[in-house]
Amino acid sequence: MLDTPEIPITTFDGLVFGPRSDMPIWQQIRDHILGLIESGTLKPGSQLPGETHLAASLGVTRITLRQALQQLQNEGHLTARKGVGIFVRSPPAIFSVRDGHPFRENIETHSAPITTDTRFVRRELATAELSARLRIAEGADIIHLRRLRLLGDQPVYVNDKHFPASRFPDFEALYAERQSVTDVFRANGIAAFRRVETRISGGFASAEEAGNLRLTPGTPVFHLNARNEDSDGRTIEWTSGCWPLMSVEFVFGTPAK
Amino acid sequence: MLDTPEIPITTFDGLVFGPRSDMPIWQQIRDHILGLIESGTLKPGSQLPGETHLAASLGVTRITLRQALQQLQNEGHLTARKGVGIFVRSPPAIFSVRDGHPFRENIETHSAPITTDTRFVRRELATAELSARLRIAEGADIIHLRRLRLLGDQPVYVNDKHFPASRFPDFEALYAERQSVTDVFRANGIAAFRRVETRISGGFASAEEAGNLRLTPGTPVFHLNARNEDSDGRTIEWTSGCWPLMSVEFVFGTPAK
């Protein structure tokens, strides 16, 4: 069951959303809804009233309201699910990802607990692109691992890792034990490895990415790609991930004092 | 004078934009206009027909058309100027920025020439935030340099650099000579320095950023912040920049073989 949408927005009736102000109405509405979210009146995970009701109670057209809602979706505050409803997605509070550090070390300062959800581990055949990334032959066996990182119960990062299967004959069983890729490396005699290269680019959430991150498709996102090598310079991992644009900050270099 | 908008789009009349297809009309229109841009029918810098004419010749409402145009603006293909018109912004071809390398080294592979436009060099007083960034006293003298990087005649990067004025008594004259910050460093006895930390985050173009980059305000962008230290560990530069989301890729680490 979902939180009952008690139409907390109806409390606006006294407010004036009018062109009298210097700001467009849809922007005033955006600011107001954002205020409700940040003040806790609209709690994370809760559902908004339907667009029709909401527009009526705000005294605007659905289209005007939708402009405000779309902005809030791009900013990562709301997420819409067709045929279902619109939900509060926060907190999209920025947290930092520091290069060269294990994921868990990056979020110690945060209140909400970080959890990992392993979506699948499976074997695939290397496509042309993947074989180039992993420096192996096209069609070779590959292990494909997909994980989701959650802040509280909010997905903030979806991550696809690819490994050359020949290096890790018993990947599935080893990973199942500890849920740690580093441990699988160690068990296969790879004590030291390093992230050779990291690439960050921008884009818009595909349907699949949006589904995993519970975002509205088309929301702006970061794409991250990285390659790991063992101490002999052989590629042992190719990783590609996706973050909501407004939910993360990347930090490279030595930490500030 | 601008290119005459010869309404090249009117050549669509034969085409069918209809709900018969499985794709929304606005997305079909987006794809079609994008095709015109990529095929060179719509050249960079040229102006599109007015939204009213365009909508009419495509047989759709202005609102439907605007949805396609907005998407193309977010992707960096078009830019709209209120009261003026809509212009082709491309090429938003991704080019890589490699950390730790001078800007010019990052774009050797590109066809269009890279140029630099120094917008201003001026003295300011350190705000609370800037004084913290530069590790100097609040209210201390600061030199503020703003530059624009252009790929062809297309702005792709706006950059604000801040320096502690006490370290560079004759900044303006020195910079005017060579247009190079590194040279100013050298002239002041700083032979070696390094980028201590780089932060990358996401956002949406402010009015000022949009003006500088010739983007529509609200377009998704990268924000970059970095700090440079001399060999004694003293901060000599704080830089903050803005890139269109779809025009750049950041690369960290050792180059791929």
Place this chain on the structure above:
DNA sequence: CAGTGGTCTAGACCACATG
């Protein structure tokens, strides 16, 4: 001044997910 893009209204039909 005329033309532009930005905003807004008052309707409508559809695909989709849920009960």
Place this chain on the structure above:
DNA sequence: ATGTGGTCTAGACCACTGG
């Protein structure tokens, strides 16, 4: 079957820019 968000129409007024 109902309610949701996604799409689309046919108008309208406004602020802004440029000649």
